Amino acid sequence: MDIRPLGDRVVIKVREEEEMTKSGIVLPGTAKEKPQEGTIVAVGSGEIVDGKKLPLEVKEGDNVIFSKYAGTEVKVGEEEYLILKQNDILAIVEK
Amino acid sequence: MDIRPLGDRVVIKVREEEEMTKSGIVLPGTAKEKPQEGTIVAVGSGEIVDGKKLPLEVKEGDNVIFSKYAGTEVKVGEEEYLILKQNDILAIVEK
Amino acid sequence: MDIRPLGDRVVIKVREEEEMTKSGIVLPGTAKEKPQEGTIVAVGSGEIVDGKKLPLEVKEGDNVIFSKYAGTEVKVGEEEYLILKQNDILAIVEK
Amino acid sequence: MDIRPLGDRVVIKVREEEEMTKSGIVLPGTAKEKPQEGTIVAVGSGEIVDGKKLPLEVKEGDNVIFSKYAGTEVKVGEEEYLILKQNDILAIVEK
Amino acid sequence: MDIRPLGDRVVIKVREEEEMTKSGIVLPGTAKEKPQEGTIVAVGSGEIVDGKKLPLEVKEGDNVIFSKYAGTEVKVGEEEYLILKQNDILAIVEK
Amino acid sequence: MDIRPLGDRVVIKVREEEEMTKSGIVLPGTAKEKPQEGTIVAVGSGEIVDGKKLPLEVKEGDNVIFSKYAGTEVKVGEEEYLILKQNDILAIVEK
């Protein structure tokens, strides 16, 4: 991975699920509500709290749920990612 | 439970009560005001206050009252939960 | 009392006074301005200030005046209470 | 005095002055701009600053000027008072 | 001076300059833009920063420039003053 | 480089890419969405956190992604730069 988020930020590969409608037509991801789940691909160096740098609670590979519309979408090469602050992550979901 | 909330967040299974009107018709949960009570199913690792991580005051199994509309609804598998910050919990109610 | 407020919150039983108009008709509580007085029935474990937990200044049984519209109304069993933060309490009134 | 303000709050008896218009008619207090002066009748236990409780700068009996519209009006028995935070007091005026 | 400002506040006697228009007519102070200069007549006991009380940087007699519309106007006896926080003072001007 | 940003600010030379439309016409940078990528040409002396000055995480030469519309555009000589706070930088991208 060639993108290093700063501070308490993480880079997330958002999961885009294909969905089958009842009539069997596949709707691409963009026709759905913005996704709220993804996999962490990079984490920042930590959060500074009261002068001390605390490592983040999440790590690469974690499958997380995050606030809708949180973060900023970026495109690196052909891939699209979401960069958001750890605080916008609600929970880690074990698959 | 396969969902781990971050920091000072908790995961709540909201109680959805069926209600009997005077005429005896059962109104499903959605016809009522948004529920304000639920059971904690998972708690985060704690809240960072002035550089120290304090464990949460609530624990799994607690029956709690929380602010209306607080938190974010998530769906894990077939189940719906509410993820909110401990600070949005008003009180623990003993059954 | 089977309700335990969290942190710097208190549970208050709001005083609802009946009032006699000049013509002698009793006006029920709801016809008046929202009450601002009540009795504390439960207090939280304390307020975290700069990493230390300070016990609350008010205690069970105190008769207090609080900001109009402050707090959240909850119903436990048949009883209605108000849960508010100690900071919304203006003063303790000795009866 | 049977009212004890909490924390950094004070209880003030607002001065309501009668005023003589040029034509000699006395205008009651309510016809004037909201008063800005009063006498402190009770002070709270102090203000918590960075974990330490500092006693208030004002004391019972001080004649003070305060921000217009600051605070909350309360009625204790037949008397009306104003409860406000010390920070809303601008200055102490020596009579 | 019989007025003592609280905390980080100062009392200022605002300078009201008479101005001569080109045609020689004197315009009273009220016809101009609100004044921005004045002399400090009283200073508060200091500002509390991180639990320590720091004395103010300005002192009685200082001629200061302050933010337009900052502060609160008060009338003590026949005199009008402006009470503002030291932070609203921009600079000390040597005459 | 003759421009020294203050504190936690950095100076960025924004990358302006020429783009080829399908019909082969080159669209100059201004016809595109505001760029989000650039190279750091100068960094400030550091960020003050709880009384300690922490050096910045980014350094001269880093290729960074930053929030759209963040910062202030300045022109030094013939060159245009963007000055923004380190906190507006999302991530460092390795080329």
Next chain:
Amino acid sequence: MDIRPLGDRVVIKVREEEEMTKSGIVLPGTAKEKPQEGTIVAVGSGEIVDGKKLPLEVKEGDNVIFSKYAGTEVKVGEEEYLILKQNDILAIVEK
């Protein structure tokens, strides 16, 4: 210089450049966008951060770029200055 800014403020003599249009007509400063560059003529005693007074990073004579519209314009004698907080200064530019 007879003006001493308070705290973390500085006094700036804004540079007003005459500009030559292509047709050779000189446009006075007021016809341009508000200037963003100037020279520091006085600095305050420092910024209080976490109870410690830190000297400012800029000094008299520095040529600085600052946020458009930041600060307050003052007139001392015949001269016009801008008083702004050090935090509104973006960078020092070496001539």
